Amino acid sequence: MEFIKRFFKSNKTPTPNQTLFGSSKSELKELLVSIGDLTVGNDFLKIDNYPFEPSIAYHHPIIKANQIDELNSLSYPPTIKVGNELIFLTREKKDELEAFASRNNVAIVVRPIIWSWILEPFLDTEYTPEIDEKAMEFLGNYGLTAEQVKSLRTEVQTQMMKYNFDTMLWEWVSFDTSDVLKAMRPAYSRELYRDFYSRVMEIALFTKKGK
Secondary structure, three states: OHHHHHHHHOOOOOOOOOOOOOOOHHHHHHHOOOOOEEEEOOOEEEEEOOOOOOOHHHHOOEEEHHHOOEEEOOOOOOEEEEOOEEEEOOHHHHHHHHHHHHHOOOEEOOOOOHHHHHOHHHOOOOOOHHHHHHHHHHHHHOOOOHHHHHHHHHHHHHHHHHHHHHOOOOOOOOOOHHHHHHHHHHHOOHHHHHHHHHHHHHHHOOOOOOO
């Protein structure tokens, strides 16, 4: 990818104790934090150790079925929509979640992952003009302009590079909304992260223009 190519063209060779993008040991631990421990009850979900402080799930780990607007069990990780936010759940309990939704009349939906296309340049693969055109067409359908996408990518670029390469994650297929929330957690103060979280969720819940 272009960021990696530019790095090595600068003739900077990292030492064994040095990361490509300057992550400290403590930051590396924060970047790959777990999305929490999920318990699927009869009519509730319990999420312990949820990492995102602005979320309702951080402050109130038990979420009743009647609070949940919808479940997207096919995303990775699965999500539930509660009010104006998406809450991320462990993939290992997909079948239990679908049974929970059926039992409690929670709608199961397939929601497009808008942030996947915003974060496309930070994958461990080449970001070609053809991919960029496809990404901009998709994002434009959800009301995002090229200038907005550029601004968002500039904001998260350093942290996403740390997240994917300093941690040796080397993700090359796709990112999702939880990835950018993990990546930006160590970079912002509590107040700034709350603002960022709100903006991330607003975009994640966009619908196509005209709908």
